[in-house]
Amino acid sequence: MQCRCCMQHINQAHSRCPICGFPTNSNSSAGVEKLAKSYRADRLSGITVSVKFFYYERSKSGELVEGKSEYVTIAQADTLEYRSVFWFGKRFNPPQVDRNIQLEVRLGYPERAVFKTLTAKIEDTMNCARLGLYLDDGFNVCLAAGDENNYVLSERTPLIQSTVQK
Numbered sequence: 001m002q003c004r005c006c007m008q009h010i011n012q013a014h015s016r017c018p019i020c021g022f023p024t025n026s027n028s029s030a031g032v033e034k035l036a037k038s039y040r041a042d043r044l045s046g047i048t049v050s051v052k053f054f055y056y057e058r059s060k061s062g063e064l065v066e067g068k069s070e071y072v073t074i075a076q077a078d079t080l081e082y083r084s085v086f087w088f089g090k091r092f093n094p095p096q097v098d099r100n101i102q103l104e105v106r107l108g109y110p111e112r113a114v115f116k117t118l119t120a121k122i123e124d125t126m127n128c129a130r131l132g133l134y135l136d137d138g139f140n141v142c143l144a145a146g147d148e149n150n151y152v153l154s155e156r157t158p159l160i161q162s163t164v165q166k
């Protein structure tokens with residue numbers, strides 16, 4: 001069966017989803033979609049996903065050198081929809097696209113922050129004009145690089161801590 005909240009496939013023996021804690025016995029009851037939606041928003045509330053941006057400047061001798069960097073918030077997690085890409089508004093000058101790119105991600109929680117490095121195989125799309133976020137089953141998130149018609153997804157990383165023992 002599938003958790004109605006986080007879409008993860010789960011074993012029927014569990015009374016709650018091992019990933020997100022949503023009760024499995026509510027699956028047949030009326031209004032479960034509404035319940036799942038508000039539970040999901042509640043689990044994701046207060047979480048922000050940011051990506052580290054590097055800025056380049058021209059040195060006096062005309063070379064491009066790395067300047068400052070900063071984390072830019074891509075989205076509030078509770079605005080993401082399952083299995084769809086949320087595109088960040090800004091477009092980029094595509095960097096060198098003949099290799100994988102490493103994206104430094106900051107997951108911000110009310111009391112702490114978690115830092116991850118995610119890899120995306122840009123050569124599969126040759127396009128990284130935009131960045132997006134893809135919310136996958138089980139409250140996992142991937143970065144998307146490309147545009148609406150042609151994009152690649154990075155590795156996945158969990159957005160929430162499991163609430164129950166597996």
Ligand SMILES: [Zn+2]
Nearest residue numbers: 003006017020
């Ligand atoms: Zn779940």
